[in-house]
Amino acid sequence: MLLITFLMVETFMVASAGNFNKDVDITWGDSRGKILNNGQLLTLSLDKASGSGFQSRNEYLYGKFDMQLKLVPGNSAGTVTAYYLKSQGSSWDEIDFEFLGNLSGDPYVVHTNVYTKGKGGREQQFYLWFDPTADFHTYSILWNPGHVIFYVDGRPIREFKNLESVGIPYPKNQPMRMYCSLWIADDWATRGGLVKTDWSQAPFTASFRNFTANACVLSNGVSSCSSNASSNNAWFSQELDSSSQKVLKWVQKNYMVYNYCKDAKRFPEGLPVECTVRNRKQIKI
Numbered sequence: 001m002l003l004i005t006f007l008m009v010e011t012f013m014v015a016s017a018g019n020f021n022k023d024v025d026i027t028w029g030d031s032r033g034k035i036l037n038n039g040q041l042l043t044l045s046l047d048k049a050s051g052s053g054f055q056s057r058n059e060y061l062y063g064k065f066d067m068q069l070k071l072v073p074g075n076s077a078g079t080v081t082a083y084y085l086k087s088q089g090s091s092w093d094e095i096d097f098e099f100l101g102n103l104s105g106d107p108y109v110v111h112t113n114v115y116t117k118g119k120g121g122r123e124q125q126f127y128l129w130f131d132p133t134a135d136f137h138t139y140s141i142l143w144n145p146g147h148v149i150f151y152v153d154g155r156p157i158r159e160f161k162n163l164e165s166v167g168i169p170y171p172k173n174q175p176m177r178m179y180c181s182l183w184i185a186d187d188w189a190t191r192g193g194l195v196k197t198d199w200s201q202a203p204f205t206a207s208f209r210n211f212t213a214n215a216c217v218l219s220n221g222v223s224s225c226s227s228n229a230s231s232n233n234a235w236f237s238q239e240l241d242s243s244s245q246k247v248l249k250w251v252q253k254n255y256m257v258y259n260y261c262k263d264a265k266r267f268p269e270g271l272p273v274e275c276t277v278r279n280r281k282q283i284k285i
Contacts, residue, residue: 018211024178026054032203044182046072046079046204053082053181056213060085061175061223063215064235066140069099070207071108073133076101078186078197081206083139085176091118093171095148097139099132100189101204108132109257112150114160116169122272124158125258126251136209144236145172156240156248157255161274168274175218182206 021039029052032045044052065085072079079101086094094115099108110126130137140151148160148171162170182204186197214235216225225233240248252259260266261275270276 018213020054020208020211023058023211023213024054024056026052028053028181040209042180042208044081044180044206044208046182046184047202048199051181051183053179053183055180056178056211058213058215059175059177059218060213060215061218062144062225062236063213064140064142064238065178065215066138066210066212067178067180067208068136068138068210069132070134070136071099071132072101072182072204072206075104075198075201076108076133076204077103077190077195078184079204080181080183080185080189082179082181082183083208084179085141085143086115086179087171087174087176089174093117093174093176094120095141095143095171095176097141097150100185102190103195110152110157112158114148114171116171119169121260122160122274123258123260124256126157126255127257128152129255136207138210142235142238143171143176144238146237147239149238149240155251156244157251159240159248163274163277166273166277178211178213180208 019039020035020042024042026033026035029044029050032047032050032052033054034043035041036043042054044054046052067083069081069083071081081099081101082096084094084096084098086092092115094113096111096113098111098113100111102108107127110128112124112126113120114122138153140154142149142151146162149156150158162172164170184197186195187193214233216223261271264271
Protein backbone atom coordinates (compact mmCIF):
# COMPACT_ATOMS: atom_id res chain seq x y z
CA MET A 1 0.00 0.00 0.00
CA LEU A 2 2.87 2.40 0.80
CA LEU A 3 4.38 1.83 -2.65
CA ILE A 4 1.07 2.49 -4.40
CA THR A 5 0.50 5.63 -2.36
CA PHE A 6 3.89 7.10 -3.18
CA LEU A 7 3.74 6.23 -6.83
CA MET A 8 0.61 8.39 -6.87
CA VAL A 9 2.45 11.16 -5.01
CA GLU A 10 5.32 11.04 -7.50
CA THR A 11 2.87 11.47 -10.36
CA PHE A 12 1.62 14.76 -8.93
CA MET A 13 5.05 16.17 -8.04
CA VAL A 14 5.57 17.72 -11.47
CA ALA A 15 6.11 21.46 -11.19
CA SER A 16 7.17 24.19 -13.54
CA ALA A 17 10.95 23.96 -13.70
CA GLY A 18 13.46 26.75 -14.05
CA ASN A 19 16.00 27.28 -16.80
CA PHE A 20 19.67 26.56 -16.15
CA ASN A 21 20.71 29.42 -18.43
CA LYS A 22 18.96 31.85 -16.07
CA ASP A 23 19.23 30.07 -12.73
CA VAL A 24 22.82 28.84 -12.39
CA ASP A 25 26.45 29.53 -13.25
CA ILE A 26 28.95 26.81 -14.12
CA THR A 27 31.77 27.75 -11.76
CA TRP A 28 34.56 25.27 -12.39
CA GLY A 29 35.71 22.47 -14.68
CA ASP A 30 36.36 24.49 -17.86
CA SER A 31 34.19 22.93 -20.59
CA ARG A 32 33.25 19.85 -18.53
CA GLY A 33 29.99 21.45 -17.47
CA LYS A 34 27.48 21.94 -20.29
CA ILE A 35 24.03 23.52 -20.46
CA LEU A 36 21.99 21.87 -23.21
CA ASN A 37 18.48 21.78 -24.70
CA ASN A 38 17.85 25.50 -24.35
CA GLY A 39 18.61 25.43 -20.64
CA GLN A 40 16.55 22.35 -19.78
CA LEU A 41 19.49 19.97 -19.21
CA LEU A 42 22.89 20.35 -17.54
CA THR A 43 25.66 17.75 -17.61
CA LEU A 44 28.80 17.59 -15.48
CA SER A 45 31.81 15.50 -16.46
CA LEU A 46 34.85 14.19 -14.62
CA ASP A 47 38.15 13.04 -16.06
CA LYS A 48 41.61 12.55 -14.58
CA ALA A 49 42.42 16.25 -14.94
CA SER A 50 39.33 17.74 -13.28
CA GLY A 51 35.73 17.45 -12.24
CA SER A 52 33.14 20.20 -12.65
CA GLY A 53 30.40 22.06 -10.83
CA PHE A 54 27.74 24.76 -10.84
CA GLN A 55 25.86 26.91 -8.35
CA SER A 56 22.62 28.86 -8.17
CA ARG A 57 22.69 32.56 -8.86
CA ASN A 58 20.26 33.15 -6.01
CA GLU A 59 20.84 32.79 -2.29
CA TYR A 60 17.99 31.37 -0.24
CA LEU A 61 16.87 31.50 3.38
CA TYR A 62 14.45 28.55 3.63
CA GLY A 63 12.70 26.76 0.82
CA LYS A 64 11.73 23.52 -0.91
CA PHE A 65 14.31 22.50 -3.50
CA ASP A 66 13.88 19.79 -6.14
CA MET A 67 16.39 18.50 -8.66
CA GLN A 68 16.17 15.57 -11.05
CA LEU A 69 19.46 13.67 -11.40
CA LYS A 70 20.66 10.78 -13.49
CA LEU A 71 23.87 9.47 -11.97
CA VAL A 72 27.10 8.22 -13.53
CA PRO A 73 26.41 4.78 -15.06
CA GLY A 74 28.60 1.67 -15.10
CA ASN A 75 31.76 1.50 -13.02
CA SER A 76 31.57 4.78 -11.09
CA ALA A 77 33.81 3.74 -8.20
CA GLY A 78 35.52 6.65 -6.47
CA THR A 79 33.26 9.32 -7.97
CA VAL A 80 30.99 11.61 -5.97
CA THR A 81 28.01 13.44 -7.43
CA ALA A 82 26.95 16.16 -5.00
CA TYR A 83 23.77 18.24 -4.69
CA TYR A 84 23.63 20.49 -1.65
CA LEU A 85 22.87 23.82 -0.02
CA LYS A 86 25.70 25.78 1.59
CA SER A 87 26.35 29.19 3.13
CA GLN A 88 29.65 31.08 3.11
CA GLY A 89 32.35 31.63 5.72
CA SER A 90 34.24 29.55 8.25
CA SER A 91 31.14 28.89 10.38
CA TRP A 92 28.93 27.74 7.54
CA ASP A 93 25.67 25.81 7.34
CA GLU A 94 25.23 23.01 4.81
CA ILE A 95 22.62 20.40 3.81
CA ASP A 96 24.09 17.59 1.72
CA PHE A 97 23.09 14.93 -0.74
CA GLU A 98 26.19 13.06 -1.98
CA PHE A 99 25.95 10.04 -4.26
CA LEU A 100 28.89 7.69 -3.85
CA GLY A 101 29.75 5.67 -6.94
CA ASN A 102 30.48 1.96 -6.99
CA LEU A 103 31.53 -0.93 -9.17
CA SER A 104 29.18 -1.98 -11.96
CA GLY A 105 26.27 -3.88 -10.51
CA ASP A 106 26.81 -2.68 -6.95
CA PRO A 107 24.39 -0.10 -5.51
CA TYR A 108 25.08 3.59 -5.14
CA VAL A 109 25.26 4.91 -1.58
CA VAL A 110 23.28 8.09 -0.85
CA HIS A 111 25.31 9.99 1.74
CA THR A 112 23.49 12.75 3.67
CA ASN A 113 24.83 15.23 6.18
CA VAL A 114 23.80 18.44 7.97
CA TYR A 115 26.36 21.05 9.00
CA THR A 116 25.60 23.83 11.45
CA LYS A 117 28.13 26.56 12.25
CA GLY A 118 30.84 24.62 10.43
CA LYS A 119 30.25 21.37 12.30
CA GLY A 120 28.98 18.28 10.49
CA GLY A 121 29.54 14.66 11.45
CA ARG A 122 25.83 13.86 11.15
CA GLU A 123 26.10 11.27 8.39
CA GLN A 124 23.26 8.96 7.41
CA GLN A 125 23.64 6.72 4.36
CA PHE A 126 21.12 4.82 2.27
CA TYR A 127 20.79 2.45 -0.65
CA LEU A 128 18.10 3.24 -3.21
CA TRP A 129 15.18 1.06 -4.28
CA PHE A 130 15.91 1.67 -7.99
CA ASP A 131 18.84 2.07 -10.39
CA PRO A 132 19.67 5.81 -10.23
CA THR A 133 21.70 5.61 -13.45
CA ALA A 134 18.91 4.30 -15.69
CA ASP A 135 16.67 7.37 -15.57
CA PHE A 136 16.12 10.70 -13.84
CA HIS A 137 14.80 10.72 -10.27
CA THR A 138 13.81 13.63 -8.05
CA TYR A 139 15.89 14.48 -4.97
CA SER A 140 14.45 17.15 -2.70
CA ILE A 141 15.46 19.20 0.32
CA LEU A 142 12.84 20.85 2.51
CA TRP A 143 14.39 23.51 4.75
CA ASN A 144 12.14 25.57 6.99
CA PRO A 145 12.41 26.98 10.52
CA GLY A 146 11.40 23.69 12.13
CA HIS A 147 12.71 20.91 9.90
CA VAL A 148 15.23 19.79 7.32
CA ILE A 149 13.79 16.84 5.40
CA PHE A 150 15.47 14.86 2.62
CA TYR A 151 13.22 13.23 0.00
CA VAL A 152 13.78 10.81 -2.87
CA ASP A 153 10.96 10.74 -5.43
CA GLY A 154 8.66 12.24 -2.81
CA ARG A 155 9.52 9.73 -0.08
CA PRO A 156 11.13 11.14 3.06
CA ILE A 157 14.38 9.39 3.92
CA ARG A 158 15.72 11.63 6.66
CA GLU A 159 14.55 14.34 9.04
CA PHE A 160 16.67 16.79 11.06
CA LYS A 161 14.55 18.77 13.52
CA ASN A 162 15.13 22.16 15.06
CA LEU A 163 16.13 21.23 18.61
CA GLU A 164 17.68 24.53 19.65
CA SER A 165 15.72 24.20 22.88
CA VAL A 166 18.24 21.56 23.99
CA GLY A 167 21.28 23.40 22.67
CA ILE A 168 21.62 21.89 19.18
CA PRO A 169 22.43 24.51 16.52
CA TYR A 170 20.05 24.71 13.57
CA PRO A 171 20.61 26.35 10.15
CA LYS A 172 18.40 29.43 10.36
CA ASN A 173 20.35 32.66 9.88
CA GLN A 174 22.74 32.11 7.00
CA PRO A 175 21.49 32.25 3.40
CA MET A 176 22.60 29.33 1.22
CA ARG A 177 23.13 28.72 -2.45
CA MET A 178 22.42 25.47 -4.25
CA TYR A 179 25.54 23.69 -5.51
CA CYS A 180 26.12 20.60 -7.65
CA SER A 181 29.41 18.99 -8.52
CA LEU A 182 31.05 15.82 -9.83
CA TRP A 183 34.45 15.07 -8.36
CA ILE A 184 36.90 12.34 -7.41
CA ALA A 185 37.16 10.96 -3.88
CA ASP A 186 38.54 7.47 -4.34
CA ASP A 187 40.44 7.76 -1.06
CA TRP A 188 37.13 7.26 0.81
CA ALA A 189 34.01 7.19 -1.38
CA THR A 190 33.80 3.51 -2.35
CA ARG A 191 34.19 0.90 0.39
CA GLY A 192 36.21 3.33 2.47
CA GLY A 193 38.73 3.88 -0.31
CA LEU A 194 39.44 0.20 -0.99
CA VAL A 195 38.06 0.46 -4.55
CA LYS A 196 39.84 2.99 -6.74
CA THR A 197 38.61 4.80 -9.85
CA ASP A 198 39.12 3.07 -13.18
CA TRP A 199 40.18 6.01 -15.36
CA SER A 200 39.80 3.91 -18.51
CA GLN A 201 36.05 4.49 -18.00
CA ALA A 202 36.41 8.30 -18.09
CA PRO A 203 34.92 10.71 -18.79
CA PHE A 204 32.24 10.13 -16.17
CA THR A 205 29.04 12.12 -16.68
CA ALA A 206 26.06 12.98 -14.45
CA SER A 207 22.94 14.76 -15.73
CA PHE A 208 20.64 17.30 -14.09
CA ARG A 209 17.26 18.75 -15.03
CA ASN A 210 14.10 20.36 -13.63
CA PHE A 211 15.63 22.36 -10.79
CA THR A 212 12.90 24.14 -8.84
CA ALA A 213 13.26 26.37 -5.81
CA ASN A 214 10.03 27.28 -4.04
CA ALA A 215 12.01 29.43 -1.67
CA CYS A 216 12.68 32.75 0.00
CA VAL A 217 15.30 34.50 -2.14
CA LEU A 218 17.65 36.80 -0.26
CA SER A 219 18.86 39.88 -2.13
CA ASN A 220 20.87 42.66 -0.46
CA GLY A 221 19.82 41.27 2.90
CA VAL A 222 16.10 41.42 2.07
CA SER A 223 13.96 38.29 1.73
CA SER A 224 11.45 37.83 -1.08
CA CYS A 225 9.08 36.30 1.47
CA SER A 226 6.80 38.57 3.44
CA SER A 227 6.46 38.48 7.21
CA ASN A 228 3.52 36.08 6.84
CA ALA A 229 5.53 33.58 4.79
CA SER A 230 3.93 30.63 6.57
CA SER A 231 0.49 31.54 5.26
CA ASN A 232 1.68 32.10 1.70
CA ASN A 233 3.99 29.08 1.39
CA ALA A 234 2.85 25.64 2.56
CA TRP A 235 6.43 24.39 2.72
CA PHE A 236 7.32 27.04 5.34
CA SER A 237 5.43 25.16 8.05
CA GLN A 238 5.51 21.70 6.47
CA GLU A 239 6.37 18.70 8.60
CA LEU A 240 5.91 14.95 8.33
CA ASP A 241 2.38 13.77 9.02
CA SER A 242 1.67 10.29 10.39
CA SER A 243 1.58 8.72 6.93
CA SER A 244 4.91 10.27 5.96
CA GLN A 245 6.40 9.20 9.28
CA LYS A 246 5.50 5.60 8.42
CA VAL A 247 7.23 5.90 5.05
CA LEU A 248 10.29 7.43 6.71
CA LYS A 249 10.49 4.50 9.13
CA TRP A 250 10.01 2.03 6.25
CA VAL A 251 12.84 3.57 4.24
CA GLN A 252 15.16 3.69 7.23
CA LYS A 253 14.38 0.11 8.21
CA ASN A 254 14.92 -1.30 4.73
CA TYR A 255 17.48 0.99 3.05
CA MET A 256 19.58 2.77 5.68
CA VAL A 257 23.14 1.42 5.75
CA TYR A 258 24.77 3.85 8.20
CA ASN A 259 23.45 6.09 10.97
CA TYR A 260 25.81 8.17 13.10
CA CYS A 261 23.22 8.03 15.87
CA LYS A 262 23.86 4.30 16.24
CA ASP A 263 27.65 4.36 15.98
CA ALA A 264 28.60 3.94 19.62
CA LYS A 265 32.23 3.10 18.74
CA ARG A 266 32.60 6.47 17.07
CA PHE A 267 31.25 8.30 20.12
CA PRO A 268 32.71 6.45 23.16
CA GLU A 269 31.78 9.32 25.46
CA GLY A 270 28.14 9.21 24.40
CA LEU A 271 26.06 9.77 21.29
CA PRO A 272 25.31 13.35 20.11
CA VAL A 273 22.47 14.99 21.99
CA GLU A 274 20.09 14.98 19.01
CA CYS A 275 20.43 11.19 18.87
CA THR A 276 19.20 10.76 22.42
CA VAL A 277 16.33 13.26 22.40
CA ARG A 278 13.02 11.42 22.10
CA ASN A 279 9.55 12.89 21.62
CA ARG A 280 10.75 16.35 22.53
CA LYS A 281 8.80 19.24 21.06
CA GLN A 282 10.84 21.15 18.47
CA ILE A 283 10.55 24.87 17.87
CA LYS A 284 7.15 26.19 16.91
CA ILE A 285 6.88 27.95 13.55
